[in-house]
Amino acid sequence: MKNVYINSVGSVSAQNTTDDSDFLKDIISYNETTITAINPNYKDFIPPAAARRMAKGIKMGIVASKLALQKAGLESVDAIITGTGMGCLHDSEKFLSAIIDNNEEYLTPTPFIQSTHNTVGGQIALEIQCKGYNFTYVHGSNSFESALLDAKLQLELDEANNILIGGVDELADHTIVLNKIIHHIKEEPVESSKILDSKTKGAVFSEGANFFVVSNKKKASSLAQIEALEIYNTLTIDSVENQARQFLKENHINPSNVDALILGNNGDVEFDTFYHKLATGDFKNTQQFVYKPWTGEFNTVSSFGLLLAANILKIQNTPEPFKLNNTNTSHYKTILLYNQYRGENHSFTLLRTC
Amino acid sequence: MSQGIAITGMGIISAIGNNVAENYDALITEKKGISRISKIDTIHKNDIMVGEIAYSNQELEALLNLSPQNNYSRTALLGAVAAKEAINQAGITDIKAHKTGLISATSVGGMDMTEKYYYQYLEDKNAQKYIAGHHAGDSTQKIAEQLGIEESLVTTISTACSSAANAIMLGARLIKAGKLDRVVVGGSDCMSKFTINGFKTLMILSDTYNTPFDDNRKGLNLGEAAAYLVLESDAIVKAENKPVLAYVKGYANANDAFHQTASSENGDGATLAMEKALEIANYKPEDIDYINAHGTATGNNDLSEGRAIIRVFGKQAPEFSSTKAYTGHTLAAAGAIEAVYSVLALQNNIIFPNLNFETQMQEFSITPELKLKEKTLKTVMSNSFGFGGNCSTVIFSKDK
């Protein structure tokens, strides 16, 4: 079995990650119930003729992909594997509301085509003329992790050498309204630094795209090694700690050997309890990080967690506002990530320096 | 590389039957499931034909013993019915006895409810339970719950019309790699106004019975369906002395990288997928006894696929047919529906006819199989192609 490395990343998010020469040096604080991603200059990446029919999700995905490929020094890859919880949501809404509002008349194909979940992966393949394996996973908060799992399997078995993986989701108006009604989005805006203490229901919704070249060939520029990954459709509040122990044990690691724990807390009083279980249990003396207060929540935002972990391991840069506690850890070798959304689709990911 | 993965159970619900036996019976008696649409109110009802499942949502809920408070989309309901049949057929009584996962495919997800309540959600508290059921992964989570799969690897694939073939592929790879001992793989898609209108804007819906590989084909009929296979490791098959229905022997996914929705004229992606699948199975083209083609009856697909078949197999291609004239095009479920039909073909040594064919295509000389045909089959190839240039091939065999 071959080792699997993160060789590069490309990111479009609510933070200044597109140009990452200074990774997260100036962190933007928000005070909203929904946060949009910062648009890069799309024209620098996508020819206007191609861009004219692209949804924001596709554009973000292509920019993040091209950045990742550029930094890995690759023109193309053996496979493209995408995760997206909702796909190009804006066009889905546009097509559906047109069906209802116009009573099924005068509908145009573009929003329907964009609404297909694999449209981002397909467009990236078109852009870079990649005829290889092309999968799209659409499984809530495990969409991105499924893509990572698939890639890892292929790289370990040497079925591919370089794979482009990523997570992408976009916001759309009607979905925001509906999610507010059912309190999946917070009723009142909260400042980023205060979200975790908000004690209110729901999260701050957002969007973005994080893509990675993962490879079984280590390079000088490689950021980290992906040691292990497990996904679970369900876990109970009582089983989460045990599963974490089990996961580490299978990888011959004690909780005390984990240098940092990156958690997916989003300030939802109903579901952050899963994270508290780990934060106050086996890992209470471990350095803990959170990122969702500054990126917002979306189905594939855990790809930002991976980006954060990879950067901590590579450049040992630990953004101060992202720290949940302070342990004076001076060097990071092993990082555990844990994520879930609304108590479903949990994942553990283990990274180490390479 | 060429070791097959055992299929020990299968389940299906489609326009031609509510279980495997009914589907087989319809296939051999040439009974089509295509009709005018009855369950969805659409202005296109006189311009399209569809493959609908007879059961109403209420009847499906009753079959599954769901409480009236449930928030299952029709996709989840159909998926749960088919997946349960697969588990039963595999003789599984304790799902937790082995490390069991679920890989499900869908393109519609909970869209049927979203399109029904889109504006009504704003005021109607009773409808709001469906909001969180919109995303594609929700149907999979519910099917897992119905099967009793907990704390395990469960995920959803959505690559348009090749989705379920890709679910089978991933499942086989997970067993090969030892990540799972047992996995339920397949897909589910219900009929929706969203897809009807979507395909209508692409102008590829036929106003009459679809006619795959016919020179005068006018487009596809949409269908709704769900089907699942149970794949199990050799260790389980041996230890429990389980009957094996067939093996997943080869598989591949490739991308056409040509156009957002259309296939390339010469079927580059399809050719790559078939060639790679043969390579994984360690087969030569002449080892394939029958091809269950994607054959959607659109002008573009059948030309592109036919040409790809000729590129891979030469003009002496094995018998091939599309079963979409029976079921309609069941989108993300199609790869699983046709996997079940491929296994039935192997089990019964029968090739299902390509119904509604009248006129030979001008662009090439290969002709689909038009009559029910008995032939000793050792291997069947199944093709599934989708938007985004997504091309998949799975090969099933009797021998490991």
Add this chain to the structure above:
Amino acid sequence: MEALKLELKENIIEQLNLEDMTVADIGDDDMLFGDGLGLDSIDALELIVMLDKNYGIKLTDPKEGRHIFESVNTMAAYITEHRSK
């Protein structure tokens, strides 16, 4: 006729999101597809909806569009002859 051609150019730019173009960039005889404006089969479907919505012309086979959509001139001629609104 000239007014119709101008209207068509404006609608083409808007409907097909040709953001960087102005009506002056589209000549009456310019090829819309292929080497000309570079439109593709999805654009053709968009234009079919435009014919229906703005001029009451219904095409049932996308192949019919090939000649109609050759240039702004051919479109204008076809619309003038067949329009019902």
